[in-house]
Amino acid sequence: MSCSRCGFQHNCICHAEPRLDSKARFILLTHPKELGKDTNTGELMLRTLPDSQRYTWDRVNPPAALLDELRAPDNQPWLLFPSDEEHPATAYWPESDRQPLFILLDATWxxxxxxxxxxxxLAQLPRLSLSPSSASAYQLRRNQQAGNLCTCEAGIALLELLGEVDQAAQLNEYFQAFIDTFHADKSGHAKHTQS
Structure with a gap:
């Protein structure tokens, strides 16, 4: 029987789950195809950052509650997405009277x-681009492109950008526990630990 929280059957990692906080809020705008995928790392953020939230993307009907949040005067929304000629990246600057609201697209590239x-x-939001300092540790799907981060790694990078390095380190440890356990659990055996 799989753990109802972490989803693993043979190697529950709930003991490694931290309880984090941040001055920012994290919104996962999830593509419908991502819902329920066991390789989805956005779940790790939802479990550990109590003020994070998921909305399901719909081409025809944008989530009304999310649109309200983007318009709320006390939020400072940012779309985490690579810049292009039409939408240049904006340097992150915090406004003291507004809470950062990071929109992460929880989907394949x-x-x-x-x-x-x-x-x-989404095009109306200021774009924030990340320049990862190291290669992604996420290798659970085919066709991974060099330089791209998975959803949880993007969250870790955003926590670092905010100067919340302890929170970022704890989320990274939890992410690593997920990565290190995934294949053993899916192949149906307990992970071997070194004594």
Whole structure:
């Protein structure tokens, strides 16, 4: 029987789950194809950052509650997405009277590009681009592109950008526990630990 929280059957990692906080809020705008995937690392953020939230992307009907949050005067929304000629990246600057609201596209890169292209309301947000200092540790899917981060790694990088390095380190440890356990659990055996 799989753990109802972490989803692993033979190697529960709930003992490694930290309880984090941040001055920012994290919104996962999730492509419908990502919902329920056991390789989805956005779940790690939802479990550990109590003020994070998931909305499901819909091309025709944008989530009304999310649109309200983007318009709220006390929020400072940012779309985490690579810049292009039409939408240059903006340097992150915090406004003391507004809470940072980071929108992360929880999808494959192909899906994320489509989400941005087909959602004009996303194009209106200032874009924040990350320059990862190390290669992604996420190798659970095929066709990974060099230089791209998975959702949880992007969250870790954003925590570092905010100067919340202890929170970032704890989330990274939890992410590593997930990565280190995934294949053993899916192949149906307990992970061997060194004594």
């Amino acid at each position: 192909q899906e994320a590009r489509k989400m941005v292209r087909k959602s004009p309301w």
